[in-house]
Amino acid sequence: MLSKDLTVANKLGLHARAAAILVALASNFSSEISLQKGSRKINGKSIMGVMMLAANQHTIVNVVVTGEDEQQAMTEIENLFNNLFDEEE
């Protein structure tokens, strides 16, 4: 199991489009992936779940990945956060 705090850095936060990109990436992996903000923990492969986090810019979410491909999954998810979910700002 891998756990990491990642910061939502893009201007619009984890809005619909960013959530869709994250979920599409997460769904490629067999590992279980969850995101947590405060007391709310959601399934990282559910777009509705990710959107319910309402994670604005500067929010820190705890990402937990568990499974055979957890290392690759965490690396790629972290890269996505760092790349502002492929958005310019």
Added chain:
Amino acid sequence: MATSILTITHGNLGQELISTAKTMLGTLPLKCENLSVSNTCNPEKLLAEAQSLCKKIDDGDGVLVLTDIFGSTPSNICSNLRNNTDLKIYVIAGLNLPMLIRALNYPTLKLPDLVKKALSGAHDGIIDCQVK
């Protein structure tokens, strides 16, 4: 083989929801079509169009038919469609964007399971934003 989605709604409500879903997701993972129903429509003609659209988009696993409000003309067209088609279809009323997004998030599910996801998506998407 996959399930497809047909929205039958007042005006362009369904089309706008499908377009919005496509913008949000970047693509539509399931075939989606909309049938717009106006005040001056001919329900019999629209039934024929609905039957034709279902045949067009059916990919082998049936069609999830979503309508906006139960008891309305679009909803009644859906009821007629259920009684006048050989295809596998399932009708849900109360279409909202969370319902559509949830359904599109599970493109590999068979129709009965997709129905459950659509229903839960619709309900889960209704949130009292004032409650902390």
